[in-house]
Amino acid sequence: MTYIAKTFNLPTLEGFSEKQIKVHLALYEGYVKHVNLIMEKLGAVRAGTLELDPYIVAELRRRFAFEFDGMRMHEYYFEQFEGEKGGSPESALAKAVAEKYGSGENFLAHIREVAGTRGIGWVVVYADPVAKTLHTTFVSDHEVGQLAGLPVILALDLWEHAYMVDYVPAEKKNYIDAFFANLNWSVVEKRFDATI
Ligand SMILES: [Fe+2]
Numbered sequence: 001m002t003y004i005a006k007t008f009n010l011p012t013l014e015g016f017s018e019k020q021i022k023v024h025l026a027l028y029e030g031y032v033k034h035v036n037l038i039m040e041k042l043g044a045v046r047a048g049t050l051e052l053d054p055y056i057v058a059e060l061r062r063r064f065a066f067e068f069d070g071m072r073m074h075e076y077y078f079e080q081f082e083g084e085k086g087g088s089p090e091s092a093l094a095k096a097v098a099e100k101y102g103s104g105e106n107f108l109a110h111i112r113e114v115a116g117t118r119g120i121g122w123v124v125v126y127a128d129p130v131a132k133t134l135h136t137t138f139v140s141d142h143e144v145g146q147l148a149g150l151p152v153i154l155a156l157d158l159w160e161h162a163y164m165v166d167y168v169p170a171e172k173k174n175y176i177d178a179f180f181a182n183l184n185w186s187v188v189e190k191r192f193d194a195t196i
Contacts, residue, residue, distance in 0.1 A: 003032050003071065008078040008082055010078065011081070011082075013182045014181045015174070015177065015178025015182070016166060020163070023165055024157075024162060025078070028074035028078070031068075031071040031074065032071050034063075038063060038067060041060055042057070042061065042064070065143035066141065066143040069142040070142055070143075073124075073142050074157070080183050080184055081183070081184060083187065084186075085183075085184045085186075086184060086185060086189075087185025087186055087189060088185075088189065091189045092192060092193055093188060093189045093193075096192065097134065100134050110136055111123055111156065114136055114137070114138050115138075115158060115176050117138040119140060121139050121141070121158050121159070122139045122158060122159075123139075123155075124136075124138075124146070124154070126152055126153065127153050128147075129196065135147060151195045153188050154183075154188050154191075156176070156179055166178075
């Protein structure tokens with residue numbers, strides 16, 4: 001099989017230029033392309049139709065997680081902007097948020113604080129169906145530091161390519177404002193509902 005780049009049905013996004021979104025989507029498509037390329041090469045090695053130095057094979061296996069997570073994390077990212085903005089204070093997510101963070105405002109403040117981590121990466125909010133709680137973490141390289149097996153319910157891209165067409169690094173805060181202005185909380189709630 002091969003992965004196919006998704007087409008996202010994005011509304012007009014406040015605080016993002018068309019160019020910013022276009023270059024970011026092109027970057028996402030690059031991840032999909034490279035996932036397929038690595039799968040193809042490793043598949044040929046398995047089938048015995050391609051012989052590569054074992055060091056190269058090992059490096060391709062390591063790189064696979066970088067390309068795959070880059071692909072999947074961007075799907076989480078762009079899907080969050082799709083559809084009509086919603087979100088309910090009565091949702092199961094709102095209850096889980098209140099339990100861990102005290103309130104929705106505290107949750108947002110916490111995400112912003114984590115987003116202030118120096119360097120490139122992602123703020124990722126996971127649901128842990130085992131402990132019935134949420135975890136908000138900073139993942140630098142997206143293939144390292146993810147929490148095993150936990151579903152991602154929110155992904156905030158903080159790699160500079162996500163905002164540097166529209167904002168300079170010192171304006172990262174403005175990008176985060178734009179992210180939240182466009183985030184469809186119903187998508188996040190649905191992801192959380194699927195975990196309980
Ligand atoms: Fe990105």
